[in-house]
Amino acid sequence: MSKRVVTLAHYYTQPEIQQMADKVGDSLELSLYAKEAQADTIVFAGVRFMAETAKILNPQAEVILPDAGSTCSLVTQTDVAALKVWRESYPDHVHVSYINSSAEHKALSDWIVTSRNVDDIIAYLYEQGKKVIFSPDRNMGAYLNYQYGYDMPLWSAVCEVHDKFNEAALNEAFNAALGEKYLIAHPESPLPVLKKADYVGSTSGMLNWVKQFKGGSNAVIFVATEDGILYNMSLARPDLDLRQAPIYAGCQCNSCPYMKLNTVEAVKRAQQGEGTRIDYLTPEQMDAARIPIERMLEFSQRYYA
Incomplete structure (x- = not known):
């Protein structure tokens, strides 16, 4: 067989x-x-x-x-022993971790989230009267705190790809582009970039935004995320002028080396x-990490069915 x-x-x-x-x-x-x-x-x-x-x-x-x-980089910038100490310093908080984390990190978490469901899951927890700490992505957590008025303590790691996007380069690119200009961005990007965005969301969310775009034929859409998704966006909408957001003036060259x-x-x-x-994962590690992942999957299947 x-x-x-x-x-x-x-x-x-x-x-x-x-x-x-x-x-x-x-x-x-x-x-x-x-x-x-x-x-x-x-x-x-x-x-x-x-x-x-x-x-x-x-x-x-x-x-x-x-x-x-x-x-x-969100994994390599996180020392799990230090994370455990940090988590234990907030004993009355729910630990929400982004899926971009190691198995050991997940095992120290109460909930796992992705960029697609993080808004809904954290909103759900606050509606339940919970207090939340968020790891490992500082940029994503800062955006959530800004957007919704949360006061979540944040771990301090970043995606080395998304963290390179910056407001000054975007302003220069916007000024140079003709026609309507839009920015869509992944929430791993820095807060000044996210504040300028017309849409902030997951990779799939950005792809769907492009598929459904109904703006003018002269529109320029800047995409603040890893350049791989531009292939899928161009397949879906070959009629659009899609450009990766620059990481410094004149450069649209931001790829994840990993x-x-x-x-x-x-x-x-x-x-x-x-x-x-x-x-190399022990059954105990997998069992502990599976609990917050399954919690996320059950939530997603219930709310996005």
Whole structure:
């Protein structure tokens, strides 16, 4: 009996990688798909925390990351021992963690969120009278505090890709562009950038915004996120002038170096069983991390069905 191999790819991977995948999506979509895939082997063309999440949700499956170096700055900037001390200093708070975090980090969390459901989940917790601490993304937490008037204590890590977007470069690009100008941005971007945005949301949310755009034919849409999603946006709306937001004057060149380690050759090898196996998590670690992930998935299935 042949094994069922499922290949998952994040929107930030190269177009050639996405074309090799059984499912392309953002973190939430891939988490849900991985849970229901019933695969013997999951090849995860993304970064390590995504592959760990797939393993946590599918402990019976073999999960392979094409390149061992595919990490995330939100993970590398977070010392888990220090995080544990920080969490314990807020004993009466709910610890909400962004999915861009290690398995050990998730195990110290009460809820996991993605950029698509973070607004709704934190609003739900506040409606329940809870107090919240948020980790690891400082920029995302700062935006939530600003947008909704929360006072969440924040961990201090950033996505090295999104943190490069800046207001001065955007102002210069806006001034140089002709016609209607729009900005859509991922909430991992710095707060001054997010304050200028016409839409702030997840990768899938931004893609849907572009698909549904009904502005003028002379519109220029700047996109403040990793450049991989521009491929999907251009496929959906080839009629639009889509530009990655600049990270400094004149530069539209912001890629995640970790995502780009997923090459065609590496993914092919992973599909043949080579690569980094996510086999180092203990059952206790996976059980602890699964609780807040399942809490998120149940919320998402209930509210977004």
